Amino acid sequence: MKTTTLQYKLIMAATGLFLCFFLVIHLLGNLQLLLPAARAQEQFNWYSHLLSGNILIKIISWVLYLSLISHAVYALLITRKSKKANASSYYYDKRKVSSPWSSRNMGILGTIILIFLVIHFKDFWYVYMFTDLPLDAAGNKDLYTIVITTYDQLWYVLVYEVSFLALGFHLLHGFFSASRTLGLYHPKYVKAVKVFGWMYTLLITLGFMAIPLYIHFIK
Amino acid sequence: MKLHLKIWRQLNAASKGEMIEYEVSEVSEHMSFLEMLDMLNESLIQRGERVIEFDHDCREGICGQCGIMINGRAHGPLTHTTTCQLHMRSFKDGDTIYLEPFRASAFPILRDLKVNRKSFDSIIEAGGYISAAIGQTPEANSIPVSYEASEAAFDSAACIGCGACVATCKNSSAALFTSAKINHLVQLPQGKLEAADRVLSMVSQMDAMGFGNCSNTEACEVECPQDISVLNIGRMNYEYNKALLLRK
Structure with missing residues (x-):
C-alpha cells in the first residue's frame, strides 16, 4: 500500500505530542530559576548536571532531537503536497474568515520556533555540552550564571517573548489538531481535549514567558 | 438594484x-x-x-x-x-x-465557472459502497436499525458532494467529503463489514487524486451547505488508524 498523507500526519501528531510532553518537563526544570539567587544557582546547576549524566535522559534526548527534526521534515513534505493541491490561487480570496488564524499559519509559527531553537541550542545547549564552563561551589557547571547574564540583554528577552507567543499559537492549534489526527471524534471528549489544550497552552506559554521577564526586570 | x-x-x-x-x-x-x-x-x-x-x-x-x-x-x-x-x-x-x-x-x-469534480466520483468508486450484489433495492425494514443510529448515519450521508469543502480549504483537502462518505456506511450494519478495506482504499484514492492534507482549520464545516460536522474527519481518522493497525 502506498503511504498516504494521513500517515505523514500521524507522524506529525505523535512527534508533536511528544514535544508537548517535553515542554512540561522543560518548564518544570526552568521554574527552579525563579528561586532566590543562591538557592537557584545551586539547584539549577545540580539539576542540569543530573540530566546530562543520566543514561535514560540521554535516550529521551535522542528521541527529542529525532522528533524535532522529523516534525519539521514531515511538515515540509506535507506542505509541499498541499501547495500542489492548491496550486491556483483565487483572484479575490476571503476564505480566511471561516477559520482561526493560528490554524492557517502553523508553518510560519513553526518556522519562528525553529529559528528560536537554533538560537536557543547555540547559546545554552551547545555551551553546556561542548565548552568548558566555570564550576559553581558544588562543582557543577555554572549554567545558571550563563542564563542570568544572557537574560540581562533586553533584545534577547524580546526575541524569547516573541518566540514563546509563536509557540503558544502553534500549541493552541497543534494540540487539538493532533487529537483529531489520532482519531478522537466523540463530541464529549473532543470538547474536553479542546479545553485541556487551551489550559495547557496557557500554562506553558505564560510559564515560559514569565521566566525571562522575571529575571530581566525583577531579579 | x-x-x-x-x-x-x-x-x-x-x-x-x-x-x-x-x-x-x-x-x-x-x-x-x-x-x-x-x-x-x-x-x-x-x-x-x-x-x-x-x-x-x-x-x-x-x-x-x-x-x-x-x-x-x-x-x-x-x-x-x-x-x-x-x-x-x-x-x-x-x-x-x-x-x-x-x-x-x-x-x-x-x-468559466464550471469545474470537473470527477475526482469525487473516483473516491466513491474506490469503496463508497457495499460490495455484495443484491439486485433490486431491498425492503428498508429487513435489517432493523434504531432511529438514533439511522439519523446519525444520515447526518453524514447528507453530504451533497458540492465541493465547497475543497474550495474553501487552504490545502484543497477533500477530508470532509471523504469522511462523510465513509462514515454514513460505517455507522450501519451493512457498511460495518467492509469498513477497514473501505477507509484504506478511499483515503488512498483521495491522495491519488491530488487533494491536499487536512490541517484541521475547520473552514469546511462553516461553508458546507449541509453542515457536515468536522467530527466526521475525526472518525475517518479513527477508522483509518484502526484499519492500519489491524490489517493483515
Missing part, C-alpha cells in the same frame, strides 16, 4: 482565464443568485456574446451541482448555503461581486 460583477471567463481547461467586468441593473432582491446570472446571460445572448457557463441543477439546495466562489467565499457570504439558495437580498445596490470557479488542482476548470 444595480451591480458590478467581475466574473472569471475561461474557454477551456487549457486556456488562460481572466476576470471580466459586467454590469447588471434592475436586479430584484428576491432573485436567487443564479436567477441574477440567468438575467445577465439573457442580455449576453441578446448582444450575441458567449454566455457565462455555470453548473446548476435542482436549484433547491439539495443536488450539490451549483458552486461558485462568490466574493472569495464558497457559495457566497452566508454559511451553510448553496449558491442557488443565496438570494440577492444578501447584497446591496452598487456592490461589486467577484465570481470565480471552485479552485483546486483536483477540480480542473471546464469553462
Whole structure:
C-alpha cells in the first residue's frame, strides 16, 4: 500500500505530542530559576548536571532531537503536497474568515520556533555540552550564571517573548489538531481535549514567558 | 438594484482565464443568485456574446451541482448555503461581486465557472459502497436499525458532494467529503463489514487524486451547505488508524 498523507500526519501528531510532553518537563526544570539567587544557582546547576549524566535522559534526548527534526521534515513534505493541491490561487480570496488564524499559519509559527531553537541550542545547549564552563561551589557547571547574564540583554528577552507567543499559537492549534489526527471524534471528549489544550497552552506559554521577564526586570 | 460583477471567463481547461467586468441593473432582491446570472446571460445572448457557463441543477439546495466562489467565499457570504439558495437580498445596490470557479488542482476548470469534480466520483468508486450484489433495492425494514443510529448515519450521508469543502480549504483537502462518505456506511450494519478495506482504499484514492492534507482549520464545516460536522474527519481518522493497525 502506498503511504498516504494521513500517515505523514500521524507522524506529525505523535512527534508533536511528544514535544508537548517535553515542554512540561522543560518548564518544570526552568521554574527552579525563579528561586532566590543562591538557592537557584545551586539547584539549577545540580539539576542540569543530573540530566546530562543520566543514561535514560540521554535516550529521551535522542528521541527529542529525532522528533524535532522529523516534525519539521514531515511538515515540509506535507506542505509541499498541499501547495500542489492548491496550486491556483483565487483572484479575490476571503476564505480566511471561516477559520482561526493560528490554524492557517502553523508553518510560519513553526518556522519562528525553529529559528528560536537554533538560537536557543547555540547559546545554552551547545555551551553546556561542548565548552568548558566555570564550576559553581558544588562543582557543577555554572549554567545558571550563563542564563542570568544572557537574560540581562533586553533584545534577547524580546526575541524569547516573541518566540514563546509563536509557540503558544502553534500549541493552541497543534494540540487539538493532533487529537483529531489520532482519531478522537466523540463530541464529549473532543470538547474536553479542546479545553485541556487551551489550559495547557496557557500554562506553558505564560510559564515560559514569565521566566525571562522575571529575571530581566525583577531579579 | 444595480451591480458590478467581475466574473472569471475561461474557454477551456487549457486556456488562460481572466476576470471580466459586467454590469447588471434592475436586479430584484428576491432573485436567487443564479436567477441574477440567468438575467445577465439573457442580455449576453441578446448582444450575441458567449454566455457565462455555470453548473446548476435542482436549484433547491439539495443536488450539490451549483458552486461558485462568490466574493472569495464558497457559495457566497452566508454559511451553510448553496449558491442557488443565496438570494440577492444578501447584497446591496452598487456592490461589486467577484465570481470565480471552485479552485483546486483536483477540480480542473471546464469553462468559466464550471469545474470537473470527477475526482469525487473516483473516491466513491474506490469503496463508497457495499460490495455484495443484491439486485433490486431491498425492503428498508429487513435489517432493523434504531432511529438514533439511522439519523446519525444520515447526518453524514447528507453530504451533497458540492465541493465547497475543497474550495474553501487552504490545502484543497477533500477530508470532509471523504469522511462523510465513509462514515454514513460505517455507522450501519451493512457498511460495518467492509469498513477497514473501505477507509484504506478511499483515503488512498483521495491522495491519488491530488487533494491536499487536512490541517484541521475547520473552514469546511462553516461553508458546507449541509453542515457536515468536522467530527466526521475525526472518525475517518479513527477508522483509518484502526484499519492500519489491524490489517493483515
